[in-house]
Amino acid sequence: MLAIYKKELRTYFTTMTGYAFIAFFSLVSGFVFYYMNVEGSSAFVGYFLRYSYISVIMMVLVPVLTMKIFADERHSKTDQMLFTAPVTVGKIVMGKYLAVATVFSIPVAVMLTYPLIMMDYGDTPVGANYAAIAGFWLMGLALFAIGCFVSSITENQIISAVVTFAILLFLFLLQYITGIFSTDALVSAIAICVFVILFAVIYWLVARKTVDKAAIYAVIIALAGIAVVVALYFINSSMFDGLLQNIMLRCSVYYMFTYYFSAEVIDIGSFVYFISVIGFFLFLTVQSIQKRRWS
Amino acid sequence: MIEVKNLVKKYGDHMAVKDLSFNIEKGKIYGFLGPNGAGKSTTMNIITGYLAATEGQVIVNGHDIYEEPEEAKKCIGYLPEIPPLYPDMTPKEYLEFSADLKGIEKKRRAEQFKEISKLTGIEDVMNRLIKNLSKGYRQRVGLAQAILGYPEVIILDEPTVGLDPKQIVEIRDVIKGLSKRHTVILSTHIMQEVSAVCDEVIIIAHGELVARDTPDNLGKHVSGSNTVELSVKAPDYKVKAILNKLGGVTKFEVHSDNDEGCTKALVSTGVDKDLREDLFYAFANAKCPIVAMNYSNTSLEDVFIKVTSGRQTDRRR
Numbered sequence: 001m002l003a004i005y006k007k008e009l010r011t012y013f014t015t016m017t018g019y020a021f022i023a024f025f026s027l028v029s030g031f032v033f034y035y036m037n038v039e040g041s042s043a044f045v046g047y048f049l050r051y052s053y054i055s056v057i058m059m060v061l062v063p064v065l066t067m068k069i070f071a072d073e074r075h076s077k078t079d080q081m082l083f084t085a086p087v088t089v090g091k092i093v094m095g096k097y098l099a100v101a102t103v104f105s106i107p108v109a110v111m112l113t114y115p116l117i118m119m120d121y122g123d124t125p126v127g128a129n130y131a132a133i134a135g136f137w138l139m140g141l142a143l144f145a146i147g148c149f150v151s152s153i154t155e156n157q158i159i160s161a162v163v164t165f166a167i168l169l170f171l172f173l174l175q176y177i178t179g180i181f182s183t184d185a186l187v188s189a190i191a192i193c194v195f196v197i198l199f200a201v202i203y204w205l206v207a208r209k210t211v212d213k214a215a216i217y218a219v220i221i222a223l224a225g226i227a228v229v230v231a232l233y234f235i236n237s238s239m240f241d242g243l244l245q246n247i248m249l250r251c252s253v254y255y256m257f258t259y260y261f262s263a264e265v266i267d268i269g270s271f272v273y274f275i276s277v278i279g280f281f282l283f284l285t286v287q288s289i290q291k292r293r294w295s
Numbered sequence: 296m297i298e299v300k301n302l303v304k305k306y307g308d309h310m311a312v313k314d315l316s317f318n319i320e321k322g323k324i325y326g327f328l329g330p331n332g333a334g335k336s337t338t339m340n341i342i343t344g345y346l347a348a349t350e351g352q353v354i355v356n357g358h359d360i361y362e363e364p365e366e367a368k369k370c371i372g373y374l375p376e377i378p379p380l381y382p383d384m385t386p387k388e389y390l391e392f393s394a395d396l397k398g399i400e401k402k403r404r405a406e407q408f409k410e411i412s413k414l415t416g417i418e419d420v421m422n423r424l425i426k427n428l429s430k431g432y433r434q435r436v437g438l439a440q441a442i443l444g445y446p447e448v449i450i451l452d453e454p455t456v457g458l459d460p461k462q463i464v465e466i467r468d469v470i471k472g473l474s475k476r477h478t479v480i481l482s483t484h485i486m487q488e489v490s491a492v493c494d495e496v497i498i499i500a501h502g503e504l505v506a507r508d509t510p511d512n513l514g515k516h517v518s519g520s521n522t523v524e525l526s527v528k529a530p531d532y533k534v535k536a537i538l539n540k541l542g543g544v545t546k547f548e549v550h551s552d553n554d555e556g557c558t559k560a561l562v563s564t565g566v567d568k569d570l571r572e573d574l575f576y577a578f579a580n581a582k583c584p585i586v587a588m589n590y591s592n593t594s595l596e597d598v599f600i601k602v603t604s605g606r607q608t609d610r611r612r
Contacts, residue, residue, distance in 0.1 A: 003395030007381075014383055081379035081440070084343040085396040086368040293347040295306075 001087070004095030009102060012065075018103050021065055025107040028057045033114050043124040045114055046132030050258045054136075058143055059168040065103060066147025067161035069096050070289070074155040083293070093148070093285050100144050108137045128264035135261035138274035142253050143168060145281035152285045175255035178245045185240035189233045192243070196225030253277060296321045296478050297342065297448060302351035304337050304502075311337045312348070313502040319448070324474045326493035326510075327482040330603050334502040335482040336376055339452050342480075343373040356447060369397070372446040372477075376453055378437025382426030386417055386436045389425060390443060397444045407443065414469055415439045430457040438466070442473070449473060451481040455488060467492050486596050500603040513598050523570055523590055525560040529583035534558045541577050543568055557586060 012018030029048075036048035048054070073079040082092055115129035147164045154160050181187065200222035207214040233240060249255050253274075260270035297319040304312040312334040319325055329335045340346040342353050344360045344367065353360040358367035381389060387408070394404050412418045415435040420428055425436060434457060441449055454470065455463045470492055473479050483489060489496055490510045498506040498513075506513060527534050531551040538547045538560065546563040564570045571588060578585050 003392060006395065007392045010388075011381075011383065076379075076382075077375060077377045078379040078381060080340075080345050080373070080375040080377075081393070082396070084345050084368060084371065084373045085393075086365045086398065087396060088365065293345070294349075 001091040001095040001098075004082070004087070004092050005099050005102075008069075008096050008099030012099065012103050017065065021061055021103060022107050025057065025061060026110050029054060029107065029111060033111075037114070037118065043118060043122075044132070044264065045111075045118075045129040046135075046261050046264070049132055049136045050254075050262060055172050055254050058140060059165055059172065062140075062143045062147045062168060063161040063164035065100055066144060066151050066164060067157045068151070069100065069148055070152040070285075071155050071157045071160040075157070083289075089286050089289050093152075093282055093289070097145065097148055097282060097285075100148070101141055104140050104144060105137065108133065108140065111136075125264055131264075131266050132261045135257055135270060135274075138271065138278075139253055139257040142274050142277040142281075145278040145285075146253075149281045149285045149288065152288045171252050172254050174248050174252040175258075178248045181244055181248075183242040183245060185233070185237045185243075188240040188243040189229055189237075192229050192240075193226050196229065197222050200225070296356060297480075298352075298354040299338075299342065300352040300354075302338065302341060302353065303349045304334070304341060304346070305349045311502055312341070315351075315499065315502065315504055317497055317504060317507065319478060319480060321447075321478050322474065323494040324470065324479045324481070324492055326489040326496045327480055327499070328484075328489060328496055328599060329482075329499040331484075333499050333603070335499065336452055337502075338499070339373075339450055339480070339482060340375075343371055343450060344368050345373075345375075370447045372441035372444065372449045374437045374441040374449075374451045374454060376456075378433050379440075380425050380433055380436060382424065384425055385422050386412075386425060386428075386439070387421045389436060390439060393440045393443050399444045407445075411439045411442050414442070414472070416465065431459065431462045434458060435466070438469070442477075445476060448478045448480065451479065453482055453484070455483070455485065463488075486599065498599065498602055505602045506598070521564050521568060521570070521590075523562045523564075523574060523588060525562060525574065525585060525589075526557050526587035527560065527578060527583050527585050528555070528557050529578075529581075530556070531558045533581070533583060534560055537577050537581050537583070538562065541570075541573060543570060543573065 012021075032048050032053045033045070036042060037045065040047075042048075070079070073082065083089065111133050112130070115124060115126055115133075118124045118129070119126065146167060147160075150164045150167065151157075151160045154163070181191075200218040203221060204214055204218035207217070211217065249259070250273075256270070256273055260267050260273070299318065300316050302312050302315040303310070315334070315338060327335055327339070337346065341348045342355070342360070344364050347361070353367075355367040356370045358370070360367045381392075384392065390408055390411075391404075394407075399407065412421060415438050417432060417435050417439055420432055420436075425433060428436070434454065438451070438454060441451065451470070455466050458466060467488065470479060470481065474494075481488075481492070493510060496506070496508060496510055496513055497504065525534075531549050534549050538544060538549070543564055544562055545565060548561040550559045562570060562574065571590065574588070575585060
């Protein structure tokens, strides 16, 4: 794992990618900090971190750093060396992820000086400021995990970058799209039924070649899921109030950052949330690489 | 050393490898032959653990490649068809990275780098960027990576492709040298390479094993005979009479040759029999001088074509 980590880190800093990322990110975050906190006289750093500028810059910079992680190795066939070496796939993924996380951590470390600068101007919520930066760091790491996963499913860097960008943009917009949908219980219940059917269809697509009677199982899953939803709806329809909105918001990593870190309190749930997202996508990365060996 | 049992690999509906079984013994050089698309690279990728087989088992040095991949992979050095090089590194950095990956102890590295760079002839380019190196040197750097750590088995996928004739000879010498300490499996299209380097040949076609033997035996077994080509200074009826009397001849053909009154004859015999001495005495007693005698073993090219295309026609039926 250490071998991969060292090699990846060296690649970021022998090419200009690493330097460009750090410089550009620091520039933008410094500017937004100045604009929102210093000029706008706000003592809370979380205020600038949740501002759209930073989200947009993350949308562009995350794909730039993650696009080549696995796609390039696969394209140039160097993955044959990695996956025939006596190292597990999990360790390779971890090594690569930790390297990109290290690069991202450098400009975040620069951010740690911002609360210190503000302390000079009067009373500031120092603890809340550092908590917000920590939260932002976790959010960024979650976005990098998503980028890592996307890079592992394609061998074209451009596709990898564009898909990552699209996913991050969608997650960002999700918090605004939510407003379009009605909070009515019936709408939520119907939406959940649609998700159940979608899940059944995906199951059928994945399993039709390997599992006997996959179609029958898919139908059973769909019918059982719908039956449960209908039953719950008639027992207690109020639990479906605004459920769709809640699910959508919880999928939006950006919204969850605002949700957890704008109240100036530390919520253990936030750490659990972001670490689960990171873990989930790294798990998917390992699985997608393993899957490729079998097909 | 390596046991491959009932290996099957499907890509979608296409069967790349069909029920392939063989085993590899220690300290020999194996040639892995087959026409394009026969499943050579796929088989090698499965043995090294890069791909997973649909069915079947690969055991390397007692370790199953799926059950204990790390242990099994430690015993293998692999040079894929396209050398897995990072263009932004120097060979030195690259070998350093490879040594890290393989977990070679720090104190043993300097010595190994020195030995291996000398063996593969990359000493002079150790500090140049790989992207600036020629194809031949890249191939050598890839080879150096495969040898690094002195694994027990070294698997080379077409190691001499893209090299100039002098380099090919050099690389072959390197490979021959490796057999003292390692078991080597190499795939190739080039027949001379097989007869020059390999102790044993495994021929596969359409994902199936079609022949396996030493290069010499392979020729005899496929044609089913040993053939001696003769040129005798005598009329053809006389030659026919002598050959008819001679024991051990399974088949002969006689062509009268106008050149200086010579007659040409092709004499076939059983696989294990060498007729040359008998022929010499038979003709000498008859006072018919033999002006030329050639021991014509079926060439490996013929074997290859016969074995691989034979299967194809079987399949069409």
